[in-house]
Amino acid sequence: MEFLSYLARRSISMIATLIAISVLIFLLTRVMPGDPARLALGTKATQDMVEDLRQRMHLDEPLYKQYYYWISGLLHGDLGRSLYSYRNVTQDVKEFFPATIELVLFATLILVTVGLLFGILAAGYKDTWIDGAIRFIAYAGVSIPYFLWAIFLLLIFGYFLEVMPTGGRLSAGVQQPPTFTGMITIDALVSGNLPALLDGLRHLILPAISLSTGGLATAARVTRTSMSDNVKKDYIQVARSFNIPRNMIMYKYLLKPSLIPTVALLGMQLGVLVANAFLVELIFNWPGFSRYGIGTMLNKDLNGITAVVLIVGGIYIIMNFIVDLIVAYLDPRIRLREA
Amino acid sequence: MAREVSTGLESVQRGWYKFSRSKMSISGLCVVLAIVTLAVFAPLVAPYPEHVGTFLDFSAVFRPPSFEHPLGTDYVGRDVLSRIIFGYRFSLTLGLTVLSLVVPTGTILGLIAGYYKDTWIDTIIMRTTDTFLSLPPLVLALAIAAILTPNLFNAMVAISFAWWPWYCRMIYSITSSLRNEPYILLADVIGAGKIHILFKEVLPNCVSTLLTKTTLDMGFVILIGASLSFVGLGVQAPKPGLGTMLANGTQYLPEKWWVVIFPALAILSVVVGFNLLGDGLRDALGVEEV
Numbered sequence: 001m002e003f004l005s006y007l008a009r010r011s012i013s014m015i016a017t018l019i020a021i022s023v024l025i026f027l028l029t030r031v032m033p034g035d036p037a038r039l040a041l042g043t044k045a046t047q048d049m050v051e052d053l054r055q056r057m058h059l060d061e062p063l064y065k066q067y068y069y070w071i072s073g074l075l076h077g078d079l080g081r082s083l084y085s086y087r088n089v090t091q092d093v094k095e096f097f098p099a100t101i102e103l104v105l106f107a108t109l110i111l112v113t114v115g116l117l118f119g120i121l122a123a124g125y126k127d128t129w130i131d132g133a134i135r136f137i138a139y140a141g142v143s144i145p146y147f148l149w150a151i152f153l154l155l156i157f158g159y160f161l162e163v164m165p166t167g168g169r170l171s172a173g174v175q176q177p178p179t180f181t182g183m184i185t186i187d188a189l190v191s192g193n194l195p196a197l198l199d200g201l202r203h204l205i206l207p208a209i210s211l212s213t214g215g216l217a218t219a220a221r222v223t224r225t226s227m228s229d230n231v232k233k234d235y236i237q238v239a240r241s242f243n244i245p246r247n248m249i250m251y252k253y254l255l256k257p258s259l260i261p262t263v264a265l266l267g268m269q270l271g272v273l274v275a276n277a278f279l280v281e282l283i284f285n286w287p288g289f290s291r292y293g294i295g296t297m298l299n300k301d302l303n304g305i306t307a308v309v310l311i312v313g314g315i316y317i318i319m320n321f322i323v324d325l326i327v328a329y330l331d332p333r334i335r336l337r338e339a
Numbered sequence: 340m341a342r343e344v345s346t347g348l349e350s351v352q353r354g355w356y357k358f359s360r361s362k363m364s365i366s367g368l369c370v371v372l373a374i375v376t377l378a379v380f381a382p383l384v385a386p387y388p389e390h391v392g393t394f395l396d397f398s399a400v401f402r403p404p405s406f407e408h409p410l411g412t413d414y415v416g417r418d419v420l421s422r423i424i425f426g427y428r429f430s431l432t433l434g435l436t437v438l439s440l441v442v443p444t445g446t447i448l449g450l451i452a453g454y455y456k457d458t459w460i461d462t463i464i465m466r467t468t469d470t471f472l473s474l475p476p477l478v479l480a481l482a483i484a485a486i487l488t489p490n491l492f493n494a495m496v497a498i499s500f501a502w503w504p505w506y507c508r509m510i511y512s513i514t515s516s517l518r519n520e521p522y523i524l525l526a527d528v529i530g531a532g533k534i535h536i537l538f539k540e541v542l543p544n545c546v547s548t549l550l551t552k553t554t555l556d557m558g559f560v561i562l563i564g565a566s567l568s569f570v571g572l573g574v575q576a577p578k579p580g581l582g583t584m585l586a587n588g589t590q591y592l593p594e595k596w597w598v599v600i601f602p603a604l605a606i607l608s609v610v611v612g613f614n615l616l617g618d619g620l621r622d623a624l625g626v627e628e629v
Binding site (some may be wrong): 021 | 466469470471473474475477478479481482483484485486562566569570571572585589592593596599600603606607610611614
């Protein structure tokens with residue numbers, strides 16, 4: 001019951017935030033100096049052409065009406081046409097999005113497994129050399145920006161050692177699996193195309209690692225701190241005095257409550273990963289949504305920019321929503337506090 | 340009065356003692372001082388100050404690091420070291436300008452919203468803040484920079500738009516927890532003006548948090564600036580932005596590694612320097628969390 005009321009309150013606030021960012025993004029593209037139609041057509045277009053486009057974009061109508069046209073199109077899944085290539089933006093997004101999702105999911109997988117492993121190891125071997133080594137790695141992960149990781153990894157493994165591909169999603173000559181999800185590794189797995197699966201994974205590793213570095217290090221730090229805080233609590237001392245094996249205490253009693261801060265952190269990280277994919281995709285020549293987004297930005301394609309920012313913001317908000325629910329489910333104190 | 344001054348001095352001394360005991364903090368301070376010195380005296384320090392603009396020397400294209408050009412030369416024969424030193428100038432200008440726009444804006448809005456908690460003023464300010472915070476700053480800054488004409492100034496404007504809400508929220512939480520403290524209520528009762536209360540009674544409690552956060556953010560803002568230039572929405576060629584140099588260099592990998600590695604290390608050192616310095620300040624000033 002308590003959880004349901006939390007769910008209801010949290011849903012309302014999520015919808016309100018989504019509406020708010022749609023207004024914010026809309027205003028950004030309309031209030032900024034310069035005429036969007038002129039921007040789209042360039043300085044060589046005649047005044048008539050500009051007027052014509054203004055009319056088709058409803059730019060000569062009041063702002064609230066423009067917002068109405070835009071949002072009702074959006075709710076029908078219509079993001080408008082690119083002002084640069086004149087392609088359908090929704091179509092573009094569908095085409096480029098799976099590659100980014102694949103990259104972000106893979107980065108998340110690395111972030112969670114390696115981050116947790118490091119955190120647990122560091123807490124379990126607190127103040128030994130293992131803890132020290134992990135702390136050093138975590139510090140490097142946090143302080144070296146992710147796109148420099150991307151460049152360093154590309155340089156070392158891609159160019160000097162030549163053990164990893166330097167860009168793209170598949171090597172030339174590898175047969176592309178049929179498209180189900182648009183994610184090459186999953187499509188290859190489904191269609192049983194082993195060479196494409198392995199090649200796809202090889203292409204994923206470096207970009208995914210570079211994307212995950214910051215979050216991985218933070219996850220390790222947070223897990224270590226919360227585990228070593230919980231270790232001092234009475235219930236663990238009691239478990240110890242009952243002579244319950246060390247490993248069982250670690251995994252059964254200590255890990256679960258200690259994971260709550262890590263899960264909360266993960267929600268924020270997922271949104272950040274989608275945002276950070278912008279530079280990583282550029283460096284690894286990864287044909288995804290973020291690279292598409294940079295293209296729309298460089299071409300001043302207003303409809304494209306709005307779509308990109310809205311989708312990234314939407315993912316960020318929805319992810320936070322889901323994680324808040326998971327955390328509230330795991331930790332009854334949160335539902336009670338906000339009631 | 341005299342007592343107050345001496346305790347102020349004492350706490351500075353104590354803070355410095357704590358700060359100077361940490362090797363990490365001191366090395367952060369040294370790195371930052373070195374970079375600031377390089378940037379300020381760039382025309383005097385840089386071996387080839389004329390290589391900063393539209394300089395071409397096709398006889399010296401892509402020279403690897405040598406005694407003459409310690410960090411090599413780029414694709415039109417310009418000295419990489421000189422360009423990095425001037426690149427630091429752009430980066431620090433960007434960091435300082437953004438923060439000097441963002442810190443006062445965020446602080447004032449946060450003070451007002453926190454003091455008027457649970458009124459319509461709080462609702463308007465904080466809901467706007469939350470909306471901005473629900474977009475990743477990099478994406479928001481990229482989008483705004485793209486809509487404006489790409490150059491250094493507009494990159495600064497764009498980053499500022501994405502950055503002020505963090506300060507607003509931080510100051511809001513401090514102010515709203517202080518506003519029912521007896522000394523604040525007392526000041527109100529004896530007839531102190533709102534401005535006096537906000538700036539003389541509440542604000543001093545925020546100073547150490549602000550100082551720490553600003554130092555840490557200097558690194559992050561410079562990083563976002565470099566990201567914008569990397570994409571092509573920041574410092575424009577032929578001006579030497581660190582991100583611009585990096586992006587240009589990646590085309591010539593792996594043979595011409597020095598046009599990538601050195602700008603990358605330059606970005607890394609400025610970010611790490613400010614991080615270490617900020618961490619040191621946090622410990623020395625006893626700031627809980629930023």
